[in-house]
Amino acid sequence: MPTLVNVLCIGAGYVGGPTMAVIADRCPHARVNVVDVNAARIAAWNSDSLPIFEPGLDEVVGRARGRNLFFSTDIECGIRDADIIFVSVNTPTKTFGEGAGRAADLQYWEKTARQILAHADGDKVVVEKSTLPVRTAQAMDRILNSNARGLRFEVVSNPEFLAEGTAIQDLLQPDRVLIGSHETPSGLRARRAVADLYASWVPRERIIQSNLWSAELSKLTANAFLAQRISSINSISALCEVTEADVDEVAYAIGTDSRIGPRFLKASVGFGGSCFHKDILNLVYIAESYGLTEVARYWESVVRMNDWQENRFVRRMLASMFNTVAGKRIALFGFAFKANTGDTRESAALAVTRQLLADRAHVVISDPKALDNARIDTESLGGHIELEPDPYRAASGAHAIAVMTEWDLYKTLDYGRILASMERPAFIFDGRNILDHQRLFELGFNVFPIGKTPLRHV
Numbered sequence: 019m020p021t022l023v024n025v026l027c028i029g030a031g032y033v034g035g036p037t038m039a040v041i042a043d044r045c046p047h048a049r050v051n052v053v054d055v056n057a058a059r060i061a062a063w064n065s066d067s068l069p070i071f072e073p074g075l076d077e078v079v080g081r082a083r084g085r086n087l088f089f090s091t092d093i094e095c096g097i098r099d100a101d102i103i104f105v106s107v108n109t110p111t112k113t114f115g116e117g118a119g120r121a122a123d124l125q126y127w128e129k130t131a132r133q134i135l136a137h138a139d140g141d142k143v144v145v146e147k148s149t150l151p152v153r154t155a156q157a158m159d160r161i162l163n164s165n166a167r168g169l170r171f172e173v174v175s176n177p178e179f180l181a182e183g184t185a186i187q188d189l190l191q192p193d194r195v196l197i198g199s200h201e202t203p204s205g206l207r208a209r210r211a212v213a214d215l216y217a218s219w220v221p222r223e224r225i226i227q228s229n230l231w232s233a234e235l236s237k238l239t240a241n242a243f244l245a246q247r248i249s250s251i252n253s254i255s256a257l258c259e260v261t262e263a264d265v266d267e268v269a270y271a272i273g274t275d276s277r278i279g280p281r282f283l284k285a286s287v288g289f290g291g292s293c294f295h296k297d298i299l300n301l302v303y304i305a306e307s308y309g310l311t312e313v314a315r316y317w318e319s320v321v322r323m324n325d326w327q328e329n330r331f332v333r334r335m336l337a338s339m340f341n342t343v344a345g346k347r348i349a350l351f352g353f354a355f356k357a358n359t360g361d362t363r364e365s366a367a368l369a370v371t372r373q374l375l376a377d378r379a380h381v382v383i384s385d386p387k388a389l390d391n392a393r394i395d396t397e398s399l400g401g402h403i404e405l406e407p408d409p410y411r412a413a414s415g416a417h418a419i420a421v422m423t424e425w426d427l428y429k430t431l432d433y434g435r436i437l438a439s440m441e442r443p444a445f446i447f448d449g450r451n452i453l454d455h456q457r458l459f460e461l462g463f464n465v466f467p468i469g470k471t472p473l474r475h476v
């Protein structure tokens with residue numbers, strides 16, 4: 019039986035909360051404290067209404083909370099007690115000064131490092147769980163090991179690869195866990211301590227170990243490659259629309275090539291989420307700062323293609339709806355950046371909403387889990403916006419429906435009933451290609467999928 023280990027996680031967000039819940043669930047020998055400066059978030063973690071929606075999360079938290087999983091705002095005490103400190107604070111894109119709009123804003127991260135330094139009374143392993151620019155651990159080392167108290171901090175990089183919407187599944191059965199450290203005796207010891215935690219449920223051959231810089235860079239690279247596949251297929255979707263090719267057929271045909279593989283080839287209105295934009299822009303900034311202009315331009319084009327796809331979606335709506343949406347009610351089905359999450363950060367739906375409002379549309383947003391976040395995201399936009407949980411009511415009186423999120427719910431609605439309540443001609447813009455387009459057309463809709471020839475009556 020492994021000895022008791024005290025684990026602390028600073029940052030109780032989309033990553034910190036689920037990751038620590040799974041560690042506590044699978045490692046009965048670990049006592050896991052999760053702390054955050056946001057008292058409301060901690061109160062929600064301690065309640066029956068968790069602050070984030072993830073399939074399976076309630077059950078995992080329910081099993082471990084109060085047993086060996088604790089949520090609190092007492093950061094100082096948490097630091098003192100911990101052997102291993104995961105830092106999972108937000109690292110958004112900088113909005114000011116040097117590198118604004120590209121570089122990672124490391125202020126929360128550095129503040130956390132200084133807090134650890136101020137309150138630690140013994141040696142600690144500090145684990146980078148947040149996604150960070152490559153070589154951040156060097157700065158961490160300098161801050162943490164600048165103390166005059168003889169304390170020794172070993173910095174380890176353990177980036178998180180979970181995807182929102184499947185976080186619990188991803189954490190329970192990860193493709194791999196990556197742990198990077200200095201290749202010194204104390205670095206290797208720290209690496210082993212973190213690996214031993216995961217080994218309680220992850221097969222050892224899936225726990226990849228590397229040097230610190232490889233681990234840090236691998237996370238940015240993974241997100242860049244994933245986003246690149248989406249931008250690649252989205253670029254082809256535009257070509258399909260003008261050539262009568264079908265993007266799903268093209269994706270299937272190329273995805274059966276084992277060198278390419280079938281995943282992440284779904285054309286859509288564009289990728290969103292808190293990570294892809296910021297991590298690619300960060301990669302661009304890092305490449306630029308090393309003078310690697312070609313590398314920077316290459317990755318920047320992935321984000322530019324995504325912006326273009328979002329714009330193109332709205333331009334297509336306008337063009338097909340007689341070049342105006344002013345005063346027209348348009349129902350957005352979905353606002354979350356993907357299905358099975360309430361997270362709306364960088365959602366394509368927000369970009370589409372902004373553009374529709376600029377063209378004076380009356381936008382009605384519907385979503386089964388994301389309306390609270392949608393309210394916050396849209397409150398400063400002005401214009402005519404309504405939030406409506408019931409998709410039937412959202413579509414009633416609308417000229418068009420735009421599917422923004424691939425929630426299963428939208429596949430099973432009674433579109434005959436919906437059509438009967440809409441203005442004519444009625445339009446559906448399927449930004450996720452999840453609906454039965456032929457059937458909708460036969461019902462009487464004008465249907466505009468992504469990357470396919472529209473089915474139109476007008």
Ligand SMILES: NC(=O)c1ccc[n+]([C@@H]2O[C@H](COP(=O)([O-])OP(=O)(O)OC[C@H]3O[C@@H](n4cnc5c(N)ncnc54)[C@H](O)[C@@H]3O)[C@@H](O)[C@H]2O)c1
Nearest residue numbers: 029030031032033054055056106107108109126148149178
């Ligand atoms: N969301 C994802 O799908 C995902 C996946 C992999 C990696 N990541 C990375 O993980 C990190 C966290 O992402 P997230 O989505 O969980 O962010 P989040 O904004 O949901 O959570 C971060 C939390 O950190 C807290 N915090 C900030 N400074 C603090 C401090 N000094 N002390 C205590 N708490 C503090 C905030 O209050 C917030 O609750 C980011 O670097 C992100 O890039 C995110």
